[in-house]
Amino acid sequence: MNAGLELAPGVAPTVALVGNPNCGKTALFNALTGSRQKVANYPGVTVEKKTGRLTTPAGRAVTVVDLPGTYSLRARSPDEEITRDVVLGKAKSEQAPDLVVCVGDASNLRLALRLVLELKHVGRPVMLVLNMMDIARRRGIEIDMAKLGGELGVPVVSSVAVRRGGTDQLLGEIDRALAGLPKIAPADWRPPGAGELRGAQREADRILRSALRGTGRPDSGTNRADAILLHPVAGLVILLAILFVMFQAVFAWARPLMDVISEGFTWLGVQVGEAAFLPDLLRSFLKDGVIAGVGSVIVFLPQIVILFFFILVLEDLGYMARAAFLMDKIMGGAGLHGRAFIPLLSSFACAIPGIMATRVIDDRRDRLTTILVAPLMTCSARIPVYTLIISAFIPDREVWGWVGLQGLVMFGLYATGIVGALAVSFVAKRLFWRTTAGEPFMLEMPGYKIPQLRSLALGVWARALAFLKRAGTTILSMMILIWVLASFPGAPEGATEPAITYSLAAMIGHAIEPITMPLGFNWQINVALIPGMAAREVAVGALGTIYAIDGGDGAAAKIGQVLAGQWSLATALALLAWYVFAPQCASTLAVIRRETGGWKWMWTTFGYMLALAYVAALATFQIARALGAG
Amino acid sequence: MHRAPKQPSPCCFLPLAGPPAKCYYEALAMPDTSALILATLALGEAAVGFRGRIVALDMSRAHAAGLPRSELERRLLELGFVEGADVELLHQGLFGGDPIAVRVADATIALRRREAMAIMVVGEEALP
Numbered sequence: 038m039n040a041g042l043e044l045a046p047g048v049a050p051t052v053a054l055v056g057n058p059n060c061g062k063t064a065l066f067n068a069l070t071g072s073r074q075k076v077a078n079y080p081g082v083t084v085e086k087k088t089g090r091l092t093t094p095a096g097r098a099v100t101v102v103d104l105p106g107t108y109s110l111r112a113r114s115p116d117e118e119i120t121r122d123v124v125l126g127k128a129k130s131e132q133a134p135d136l137v138v139c140v141g142d143a144s145n146l147r148l149a150l151r152l153v154l155e156l157k158h159v160g161r162p163v164m165l166v167l168n169m170m171d172i173a174r175r176r177g178i179e180i181d182m183a184k185l186g187g188e189l190g191v192p193v194v195s196s197v198a199v200r201r202g203g204t205d206q207l208l209g210e211i212d213r214a215l216a217g218l219p220k221i222a223p224a225d226w227r228p229p230g231a232g233e234l235r236g237a238q239r240e241a242d243r244i245l246r247s248a249l250r251g252t253g254r255p256d257s258g259t260n261r262a263d264a265i266l267l268h269p270v271a272g273l274v275i276l277l278a279i280l281f282v283m284f285q286a287v288f289a290w291a292r293p294l295m296d297v298i299s300e301g302f303t304w305l306g307v308q309v310g311e312a313a314f315l316p317d318l319l320r321s322f323l324k325d326g327v328i329a330g331v332g333s334v335i336v337f338l339p340q341i342v343i344l345f346f347f348i349l350v351l352e353d354l355g356y357m358a359r360a361a362f363l364m365d366k367i368m369g370g371a372g373l374h375g376r377a378f379i380p381l382l383s384s385f386a387c388a389i390p391g392i393m394a395t396r397v398i399d400d401r402r403d404r405l406t407t408i409l410v411a412p413l414m415t416c417s418a419r420i421p422v423y424t425l426i427i428s429a430f431i432p433d434r435e436v437w438g439w440v441g442l443q444g445l446v447m448f449g450l451y452a453t454g455i456v457g458a459l460a461v462s463f464v465a466k467r468l469f470w471r472t473t474a475g476e477p478f479m480l481e482m483p484g485y486k487i488p489q490l491r492s493l494a495l496g497v498w499a500r501a502l503a504f505l506k507r508a509g510t511t512i513l514s515m516m517i518l519i520w521v522l523a524s525f526p527g528a529p530e531g532a533t534e535p536a537i538t539y540s541l542a543a544m545i546g547h548a549i550e551p552i553t554m555p556l557g558f559n560w561q562i563n564v565a566l567i568p569g570m571a572a573r574e575v576a577v578g579a580l581g582t583i584y585a586i587d588g589g590d591g592a593a594a595k596i597g598q599v600l601a602g603q604w605s606l607a608t609a610l611a612l613l614a615w616y617v618f619a620p621q622c623a624s625t626l627a628v629i630r631r632e633t634g635g636w637k638w639m640w641t642t643f644g645y646m647l648a649l650a651y652v653a654a655l656a657t658f659q660i661a662r663a664l665g666a667g
Numbered sequence: 668m669h670r671a672p673k674q675p676s677p678c679c680f681l682p683l684a685g686p687p688a689k690c691y692y693e694a695l696a697m698p699d700t701s702a703l704i705l706a707t708l709a710l711g712e713a714a715v716g717f718r719g720r721i722v723a724l725d726m727s728r729a730h731a732a733g734l735p736r737s738e739l740e741r742r743l744l745e746l747g748f749v750e751g752a753d754v755e756l757l758h759q760g761l762f763g764g765d766p767i768a769v770r771v772a773d774a775t776i777a778l779r780r781r782e783a784m785a786i787m788v789v790g791e792e793a794l795p
Contacts, residue, residue, distance in 0.1 A: 108745040145773045148747050229735060234744040239751065242772075260757075263775075269761035362777045363671060366762040375766065375777075477734060477782045478766055479746055482775040 039520045049090070050215050051132050053123055055156065056140035057148050059355070059483035060108035061168040063087075065140055065198040066103040067492055069208075071461035078365035086119075093212040094205075102134065109147055109227045110155055115396050124159050125224055133221075136214050137163045138207075142379050143173035143180065143195065144253070144484070150241035151234075153189055158226035162214055166207055170195040172484075185248035199489050206254045217309050256264045259484040266356070272363050279356075283347045291339035297337070302332030318524075326520030329581045331513055338501060340424075342418045344386055345500045346493065353488035357382070358480050371459035372466030372641035374398055375478040377407040380459070384414035385451075386500070388625045392632055397592045406465050408632060409642055410458035412625050413618065418573040423450055425577050430609040453617050456647065519579045522564070542583065556615065556651070557608040566621070573621045609663035614657040619650035705794030710754060710769065711784035717756040719788040721748060729785035739782060746778075747771045748786055 056062040070089025087103040097425055105116035112118040119128065125132030137156055137618055141149030146167070156163045167173070167180060186193035194210045197203030229237065266272050298457050306328045309320060365375025373381075376398050384391030391411045398404040415423075424447075431443050522542035529539065546560030546568060553563055561583050569576035577596070584599045600609070620626065620643045630639040704792075706719075709728055724743060726736040732740075748754075748771060757775065758768040765777045 113742075147772050148745070148774065151745075209685040229741075231740045231744060234741055235749055238747065238749040242749070242751070263758065269759065270732075273761060313673065358777070361768060362758075362768060363760065365766050365777075365779070366760045370762075477739060477742070478777065478779050479742060479782070480770060480777045481746065482777055540769075602772060 048132075049100045050135040050137055051100045051102060052136045052211060053102045053104055053134035054138050054140055055104050055120060055124060055152070056106060056168075057142070057152065057360075057481070059196055059481060060106070060140050060142045060145075060149060062140040063103060064489065064492060065166065065168055065196060065204070066101065067208075067495065068196075068198040068204050070101055077469065079236070081623060091208070093208050093215070096214075097212060097215060099215070100132075100660075101210065102131075103547070108152065109229070109234075110159075110226060114398075124156065124161070125226065125246050126159075126161070134161060136211065137161050138166055138211070140161050140168050142483075143170045144165040144176055144178055145254070146180075146245055147238075147241060150189070150245055151238050153191060154237045154241060155226070155229065157189075158224065159474055160222035160224040160226075162221075164210060164214055165189065165191055165193045167193065168198055169196040171197045171200065171203075172486075173253070175580075176253045177251050179250035179314070181248045181250055187242065188244040188247060220427075250464045256484045262485055263359070263482075266359055267362065272359070276360055279351070281448060284450075285441070286347070289441065289444065291343055294339040295336050298336045299332070302328055302336070305332070321524065322517075322520060326512070326516055329578070331509075331516060331578065335505070336421075338505070340420050341386070342497055342501050344417055344420075348383065348386055349493050349496045350488050353486065353492065355485045357481040358482045360483065361480055368459075369478075371463045372406060373410075373459070373462050374403040374407070376480065379405065380407055381411060381414050384411040384416060387416050387418070388414065388622065389411045389628050392625070392628050395632070402469075403631065405638060406462045408629055408638065409465055410462045411619065411646075412622065412642065412646065413454050413458040413461065415454045415617070416622075418622065419450075419616055421445060421574040421577045423613065425580075425597055426600070426609050426613055430602040430604075430606055450529060450613060450617055453614075457618060461645065461649075477600055516575070516578050519564070519575075519583070523583055542572060555658070556654040557605065557611045557662070558615075558654075559604070559608070561603075562608075562612060566619075569621045573616065576621075605662075606639050607658050610661050611654040611658035615650045615654040617650075618646055618653050620646035672720040674762050702793055703789055703795075707787055707790045708765075709784045710786035710788050711782070713756050713788065715756050715764075715767075717754075717790065719790040720756060720794055721750050721752050721786055722752060722755060722789050723755075723787040724748065724785055725787050726785050729737070729786075730781035739785065743782070743785065746776050747774055748776075754786075754788060773784075 047193045054062050054066055065187065066087065066089065069091050089101045089103070091099050093099060102123065104120040107117045107120045108122045109117075110124065112121045122128040123131050124134065126138055139149065139153050139156055141153075149165070153163060153165050164187075167182070173180070174638045180195075182193045182195065192214065194206045229357045251388065266275060306324045309315070309324045309328060312320060314611055315323070338637055351360070360382070361378040364378045368375055368377060377395070380391045380394040380398075382391075383394050388411050391414065392408050395404045395407045395411070398407060427443050427446050431446050434442050436442050436445060453607035462490065522545070523540050524540060526539060542564040543560060546563040549563050550558075550560055553566075558566075561580065564583055565576040579601070584596055584603075606610075626639050626643055629642055630636060633639070707722060709725075710717075710721075711730075724740055726740050729736060729739055752771050755770040756767055757770055760766050764780065766777050767783060768775055768777050769783070770776075
C-alpha cells in the first residue's frame with residue numbers, strides 16, 4: 038500500500054519546501070516552478086502563500102508549496118505558524134503535503150540538520166536538499182551524502198538552484214519518493230523543550246561531523262566585506278551613503294525615461310483633442326480625464342522600478358540583515374526593534390508590503406509600534422507629488438559644487454519622515470506600553486551572494502505590474518470621478534470665470550477652505566486632496582485635471598509651470614510638509630485594520646498622522662510667509 | 668529521534684557572584700580546573716576578536732526583560748548556541764558596543780549583549 042495510490046485521480050501530489058531563512062529556498066522554488074507559480078494569501082491571515090507546479094521527469098504533475106522560513110516548528114510568528122500547520126497537515130485550507138522537502142544551505146547545515154530531525158516527527162516522508170552546493174564546493178566543503186542520508190534516515194540530494202540543470206537530481210528523487218511513498222504515520226511532534234533542543238542540536242552536530250569530508254575554508258569574501266560594511270563607523274557611513282545614492286538615483290536616473298512617457302501621453306492627448314469626429318464632452322473626458330490623469334501617474338513608473346530594484350538588490354545581496362544590525366541600537370533608542378528596519382525600509386516603496394513584513398517581529402508591542410510609524414516612511418506614491426512640487430519650485434542648481442539642490446530637498450523630505458517616525462515611536466513606546474524593554478534582537482546574517490538577474494527581473498516586474506494595475510483601476514476610477522466633479526455643472530450662460538469655478542469640485546474645495554486657509558491651501562489643492570485620500574499620487578493627476586480644464590490646452594503637460602505661476606513658495610512648502618505626514622492612503626489604513634485585527638489602531642494611525650500633517654503644514658506655511666516666501 | 672537529553676543540573680543556576688559551578692563543564696567532559704574557571708566569562712562581556720567555546724547557557728545571567736527566560740533559552744538553542752559550539756565575536760555596533768555579531772560554527776548571528784550575557788564561554792587559549 039502506498040500513499041501515491043491513495044490520492045484521488047487528478048489530484049496532484051503536494052511537495053512542501055521548508056527551511057531556515059536565507060537557505061536559498063525561494064531561489065530553488067523559482068528554479069523548480071519557473072513562471073508557473075502564483076502568490077495568494079492564506080485565508081484569514083495575511084501570510085503570503087506561494088504555490089507552483091512542476092512536472093517530474095517521469096511526467097508526474099506536482100504542486101509545490103514554498104513555506105515561510107523557520108528554524109523550528111515551534112512557531113513564534115504568524116508566518117511560522119503557517120509553516121507548522123501546513124507541515125503537520127493542520128491547515129484547514131491546505132492539502133497536507135505528501136512529501137516534505139527540507140532545504141539546507143550546503144555550507145551552513147548545522148541548523149538545517151536539527152530542523153530535519155524535528156521534521157522527522159511530523160509523520161510524513163522527509164527529504165533533505167543540500168542547496169548552493171557550488172558555493173560549498175568552492176569553499177572546499179565536501180559532504181558524504183550517503184553517510185549523511187544514512188545517519189539522518191532520510192534521502193539526501195544536492196542542488197544548485199541558480200544553474201540550469203541544477204535541480205535534475207532533486208526532481209529525480211522527488212519522483213522516486215512519490216512513487217514509493219510510505220504510509221503516513223501519525224505525527225508525534227510536540228514543541229521541544231530546551232533539553233530536547235540541546236539534545237537534537239548535539240545529535241545534528243555529530244551527524245554533520247561524521248559526514249563532512251574536508252573542513253572547508255571560511256567564507257573569506259563575506260568576512261572581508263563585513264570587516265568594512267559592519268565596521269562601527271565606516272559601516273554606518275556606508276549605509277547612509279547607500280540610502281543617499283538610492284534617493285538621488287530615484288530622482289536623477291529616471292528623468293529621461295519619464296520625459297519619454299510624459300511626451301507620449303501629451304502626444305496622445307493632442308491626437309484625441311484633434312479628433313473632430315468625437316463629441317466635445319467625450320473628447321474632454323478622454324483627454325483631460327483619462328489620458329492626462331492616468332498619464333500623470335504612469336510617468337512615475339521608472340522611479341518606482343528603480344526604487345524596487347535597489348531594495349531587491351540589497352535584499353538578495355544579504356545586506357538587509359547587516360543594515361538591521363547597524364541600525365538596531367539607533368532604532369532601539371527610539372523604541373523600535375532592529376528587525377523593524379527591514380519593514381520600514383520596504384515602506385519606502387510602499388507601506389502596505391512594509392506593514393505586512395512586520396510579521397517578522399514576534400513581539401506584539403514591537404510590531405504595533407512599527408506598524409504605527411511605517412506610513413511615515415516616504416512611500417513611492419509620494420514621489421509623484423514631491424517631484425512635481427520640487428521641480429516647479431526648487432531651482433535646478435548645484436550646491437557645494439556637486440549635489441543637486443532638488444535631490445537635496447528630496448532627501449530632506451525623506452529625512453523628515455524618518456525623524457518623524459522615530460519621534461512617534463519614541464512617544465508611543467512610553468505612552469502606550471510604558472516600558473522600554475522589548476523583544477531580543479537575534480538575526481542570522483547570511484553570506485553575501487551575487488543577486489541573480491532573473492530573480493531581480495521577476496521581482497521588479499511583479500511590482501511594476503502591481504503599480505500599473507493600480508493605475509488602471511483605483512487611480513483611473515478616481516480620475517474619472519475628479520473629472521466629473523470638475524466638469525459638472527457646466528458654466529452658466531455668459532459666465533466670465535473659467536468653467537471649473539462653477540463645478541462641484543470648486544464647491545467642495547471652497548467649503549473646506551476655512552480649515553485649510555491657515556495652511557496656505559487654495560481650493561484647487563483642497564479638491565486634489567480629497568481623491569488623494571484614496572491614493573496619494575492621485576493628487577497629481579487631480580491637479581492636472583483641475584488646471585488643465587482651468588487653464589485650457591497644453592496646461593496638462595506643464596502642470597508644474599502652472600503651479601509655479603499660481604502658488605506661492607510658502608504654499609508649495611506647506612503642501613510638501615502636509616504630504617510627509619498626512620494619512621492619505623485608504624489601502625494602508627485597510628491593511629493596518631486587517632493586520633492589527635481591529636479598528637482601534639487604524640483610527641489611532643489616522644488621527645495622529647492627520648494631526649501631525651496639519652501642524653507641520655501650518656508651521657511651514659506661517660514660518661515661510663514670515664520669512665517672506667508668501 | 669530526539670535522544671534523551673542531558674538536563675542541566677540545578678547547580679548551574681547560581682547567582683551572578685562567585686566562581687562558576689562545576690557542572691558548567693560536565694556537558695563537555697572538561698575538568699573544572701582553576702585555569703578553566705578563571706577563563707570562563709559571559710559572551711556578552713567579551714571583546715571583539717574573542718574566540719572560544721560555549722560551556723553553558725546560564726539563563727539566570729540574561730538581562731532580557733521582554734521574554735520569559737525559558738523562551739529565550741530555546742531561541743538561543745535554535746540559533747545554534749549549544750554547549751560545545753565554537754564561537755568568535757566578529758563585530759560590534761558603534762554605541763555601547765551593541766549589538767554584536769557572533770560566528771557560531773559556520774553561521775553568523777547578530778544579538779544584543781544583554782541576551783549574550785547568558786552564554787558562558789571559555790577562551791580558546793584556556794581550552795584543553
